Amino acid sequence: MADLQDVLNTLASQIGGFVYPNGTGQASVSGQAINIFPGWPLPDQIDSDMPQGIADISIFPTSTERNTTRYRPQQKVMSVTTPTLTLTASGNVVTVGGAMPSPFTAHNLALLVNKQPFIYPVQATDTLTSIATGLATLLAAAFPGTTSSGPVITLPANTVPIVARVGTTGTVTTEWERQQQLMQITVWAPDPTTRATIGNAIKVALSQIAFLTMPDGYGARILYKGNRYSDDAQKPHIYRRDFFYEVEYATTVTQTIATVVATKVTFETQDGTPIITRTY
Numbered sequence: 001m002a003d004l005q006d007v008l009n010t011l012a013s014q015i016g017g018f019v020y021p022n023g024t025g026q027a028s029v030s031g032q033a034i035n036i037f038p039g040w041p042l043p044d045q046i047d048s049d050m051p052q053g054i055a056d057i058s059i060f061p062t063s064t065e066r067n068t069t070r071y072r073p074q075q076k077v078m079s080v081t082t083p084t085l086t087l088t089a090s091g092n093v094v095t096v097g098g099a100m101p102s103p104f105t106a107h108n109l110a111l112l113v114n115k116q117p118f119i120y121p122v123q124a125t126d127t128l129t130s131i132a133t134g135l136a137t138l139l140a141a142a143f144p145g146t147t148s149s150g151p152v153i154t155l156p157a158n159t160v161p162i163v164a165r166v167g168t169t170g171t172v173t174t175e176w177e178r179q180q181q182l183m184q185i186t187v188w189a190p191d192p193t194t195r196a197t198i199g200n201a202i203k204v205a206l207s208q209i210a211f212l213t214m215p216d217g218y219g220a221r222i223l224y225k226g227n228r229y230s231d232d233a234q235k236p237h238i239y240r241r242d243f244f245y246e247v248e249y250a251t252t253v254t255q256t257i258a259t260v261v262a263t264k265v266t267f268e269t270q271d272g273t274p275i276i277t278r279t280y
Contacts, residue, residue, distance in 0.1 A: 002216040002252050004061055004181065008038035010212050010220070011059045011183065011247075018205040019057070019198055029201045030055060030194045046188055050237050055198055056188040064182035068248055073176050078217050080170035080259060081105050085122065085131070087164040094164060096132045096151040105168060110261035111135060112163040113155065116142060117262035167261035173216050173254045180248040182225065187241045195229075195239040202243060203227070212247070220249035 016036045019029050028034045035049065036057045049056055086097040087109050094111060100122075101107065107122040109131060118138045122131060128151035136148035145156045155162070185202065189195035203224075211219035223246045230240040 002214045002218060002220075002250060005038070006215050007181070007183070007212075007220060007247055007249055008059050008061065010214060011185065011245075012036050012038050014205075014209075014212065015057055015059070015185070015202060018201050021201075030189075030197045032194065034198065041188065046238060050188070050190040053190050053194075055190065055194050057198065057202075058184075058186045058188070060184045060186070062182040062184050062244075066180050067177065068180045069177040073174050075172050075174045076217075078171045078173050078254065081168040083107060083166045083168050085109065085128075085166055087111070087166050089162040089164040092155045092157055092159050092162070094132075094135070094153040094155070094162060096128045096135070096153075098128075100126065100128075106258065108167040108258060108261050109135065110165040110167065111139070112165070112262060113139065113143065113159055114161075118142075119261060165261045167259040169256050169258050171254055172257055173218070173252050175218065175250040175252050177251045178248060179251065180246055183245045183247050185243040185245065187243075189239045189241075190237055192231075192239050195241050199227075199241045199243075206243075206245065214249060216250075216252045216254055218250045218252060220247050222247050 016024070019034050019036070020026065021029065033054045034057060035045075035054065036059075038059050040060045041056055041058050046056060084099050084101045084105075085107050088095050088097065089111070096109070104124040108119055109122060110117060110119045112118075118135060120131060120134045120138065126134075129148075132148040132151045132153050136146050136153045139146040139153065139155060143155055143159050146159075147154050187195055187198050187202070189198060206222065207224065209222060212222055214220050225244040225246050227241060227243045230242070
């Protein structure tokens with residue numbers, strides 16, 4: 001799920017790229033070391049870094065927050081596992097093909113025969129032959145005379161139509177609520193020039209970003225709200241610049257669920273009386 005810490009971490013990682021445009025193994029935009037971190041710095045850290053010419057950048061959530069939830073919970077499919085097994089039907093013959101997934105991932109092999117569903121959940125110890133045997137066992141109860149040999153299943157000659165499907169699993173993320181919070185990005189620099197250089201790199205880069213991508217795959221809208229300079233700590237040589245950005249992000253929950261290989265639909269009259277149920 002996405003939460004406030006994800007926002008802080010994402011901002012920190014993005015800012016790291018702004019002030020170290022060629023990587024952390026190369027020089028920063030100021031030519032000196034820069035520490036970037038979520039949270040508020042300890043006084044001892046600032047007191048230690050400034051005399052060494054090291055700048056700090058902190059990302060801190062202010063207390064300005066509001067609930068911006070607008071809609072009912074909404075689900076979004078984030079990914080679907082590609083199947084490695086296949087199931088093909090030709091006339092009254094069904095063939096299990098492909099290869100067992102390695103590492104193992106869940107597969108459901110389904111046959112719709114005369115609009116009746118037969119679903120086999122693949123096990124980690126299965127082979128193509130054992131899958132065919134399992135499906136044939138399910139089919140034989142409804143269609144006597146069904147047999148299997150190796151990965152091939154043969155149904156009685158008049159058993160048509162046959163629809164073959166392979167399902168896997170996917171990740172589905174649900175947005176339960178949305179909130180907007182004011183974030184404070186502070187540059188702590190040992191001199192005005194370093195403050196200006198780092199501050200400019202952050203401001204220019206963030207001005208080109210309208211949405212941050214969160215770890216859950218959702219976008220978080222980021223909007224510049226202002227900045228301020230502070231030279232109150234000139235004597236200890238601390239030059240500070242605060243940026244304020246409003247970030248609106250979703251609180252989400254991610255689940256792994258199976259893809260649909262067969263579904264039943266019941267048709268009803270206006271008063272709710274069932275007319276017919278069909279499988280698709």
